[in-house]
Amino acid sequence: DQQVKQNSPSLSVQEGRISILNCDYTNSMFDYFLWYKKYPAEGPTFLISISSIKDKNEDGRFTVFLNKSAKHLSLHIVPSQPGDSAVYFCAATSGNTPLVFGKGTRLSVIA
Amino acid sequence: EAGVVQSPRYKIIEKKQPVAFWCNPISGHNTLYWYLQNLGQGPELLIRYENEEAVDDSQLPKDRFSAERLKGVDSTLKIQPAELGDSAVYLCASSSASGSYNEQFFGPGTRLTVL
Numbered sequence: 001d002q003q004v005k006q007n008s009p010s011l012s013v014q015e016g017r018i019s020i021l022n023c024d025y026t027n028s029m030f031d032y033f034l035w036y037k038k039y040p041a042e043g044p045t046f047l048i049s050i051s052s053i054k055d056k057n058e059d060g061r062f063t064v065f066l067n068k069s070a071k072h073l074s075l076h077i078v079p080s081q082p083g084d085s086a087v088y089f090c091a092a093t094s095g096n097t098p099l100v101f102g103k104g105t106r107l108s109v110i111a
Numbered sequence: 112e113a114g115v116v117q118s119p120r121y122k123i124i125e126k127k128q129p130v131a132f133w134c135n136p137i138s139g140h141n142t143l144y145w146y147l148q149n150l151g152q153g154p155e156l157l158i159r160y161e162n163e164e165a166v167d168d169s170q171l172p173k174d175r176f177s178a179e180r181l182k183g184v185d186s187t188l189k190i191q192p193a194e195l196g197d198s199a200v201y202l203c204a205s206s207s208a209s210g211s212y213n214e215q216f217f218g219p220g221t222r223l224t225v226l
Contacts, residue, residue, distance in 0.1 A: 042219050042220075043202055089154075098167065099154075102153050103151060103152055104151075104152075104153055
């Protein structure tokens, strides 16, 4: 049973437009959420995180939104750039428990 | 600042053979993690070290997998004997926040192919 779900395996967006990557979770104990970006042949790189006490966190072109009642979070990238093309993983934890990762969404930004 | 270093980057072995992966974490990071990533999946934790102590190894298949982190710095993950289903990417990560799984820094991984 997947506790963290990324239901879109892939997403294509035009350069300059907004990319929205979605993530759903089932465990209500999760209180910290992270997004990682992964290029081919590299390890995942931390991108942005959000605590359950917030509903939004912004860092430059990247914004994460958290809807606790819906157990849903999303990553917005505005504007999207070709260098953003990568696999994005959503992960969740409840403090001192291991990160639970989703399966990832492959983002392709088309110039 | 150097990142997490892993070697080898790629390894091809025949089933039933032993294999070992090495990881050097970021300097000063006392927490080290080994993850398994199967194709099309997210990373799954195998073991977590706080310094030289394994504090979470509940997901490590102890019949064939073993790990060590002597002196609390470098770590080695071993599989003996390897099975076909062990083909995957093995990721090492480290963090400076003790007791927390936040903001881990990952190495490039070792891609294992078992024939």
